[in-house]
Amino acid sequence: MLNLFNLKRLSWKDTNGQQKVVLSATEVESLRSELADLEEREAHLKARLEHIDEILRCARLSGYLQMRTRWEPLPGEPPALDDSDVDDWRPFFVVLQGPSIFLYSTSTDISPQDSTILSDVVEVGCMPCHTQEDGEIRYYFYIVTRRGLRYECSSASKFQVSSHSHKIFHRLRPCKSLCLKI
Numbered sequence: 001m002l003n004l005f006n007l008k009r010l011s012w013k014d015t016n017g018q019q020k021v022v023l024s025a026t027e028v029e030s031l032r033s034e035l036a037d038l039e040e041r042e043a044h045l046k047a048r049l050e051h052i053d054e055i056l057r058c059a060r061l062s063g064y065l066q067m068r069t070r071w072e073p074l075p076g077e078p079p080a081l082d083d084s085d086v087d088d089w090r091p092f093f094v095v096l097q098g099p100s101i102f103l104y105s106t107s108t109d110i111s112p113q114d115s116t117i118l119s120d121v122v123e124v125g126c127m128p129c130h131t132q133e134d135g136e137i138r139y140y141f142y143i144v145t146r147r148g149l150r151y152e153c154s155s156a157s158k159f160q161v162s163s164h165s166h167k168i169f170h171r172l173r174p175c176k177s178l179c180l181k182i
Helices: 025-058 158-172
Strands: 011-015 018-022 061-071 090-097 100-104 114-117 121-131 137-145 149-155 179-181
Touching: 137 158, 149 158
Parallel strands: 121 179
Antiparallel strands: 011 018, 061 090, 061 149, 090 100, 100 114, 121 137, 137 149
16 A cells, blocks of 8 residues: 555656646556455455454353463373473464363454363363563463363453453353362
8 A cells, every 4th residue: 555655666657737646557457456455354344343343242141361382281290390490382362162262362363272171171270370570460361171281371360360260160060060269
């Protein structure tokens, strides 16, 4: 689109005190192609917006959390090494919708990067809070699946962590006896 408004690219004529743009057939075709590309992009962005709107209307819970994944040690396996100094936390837009938890890289993504069926969740619990170097306190909770995958979640908002972990737990409680460690 920027090429369309590049004044140096267009040739101008002054006839009877009025400036007019003179375009060759190639330039007209180029402009048509650029407009078609813009219309296609606009349609794609509208579809993404409609998708986000649908997710937010149907979701029981949605919001950004810092997350990372770990595997629970198998029986007989030594406990995992202390990895508290490993900074592999990434922001995810988390959506609790229907029987699943969906993880999106951003709130505008159409497809989730990961998902977990709530019936696979065996444990939800809180982790100790930590004070960052900048003085900000981070609150944590985790979700463990029956396959041993552990989602560790973090936020600077104690309310957000409490709300997310409790909503996930209460959504699961009618389904089975679940361990909530708070």
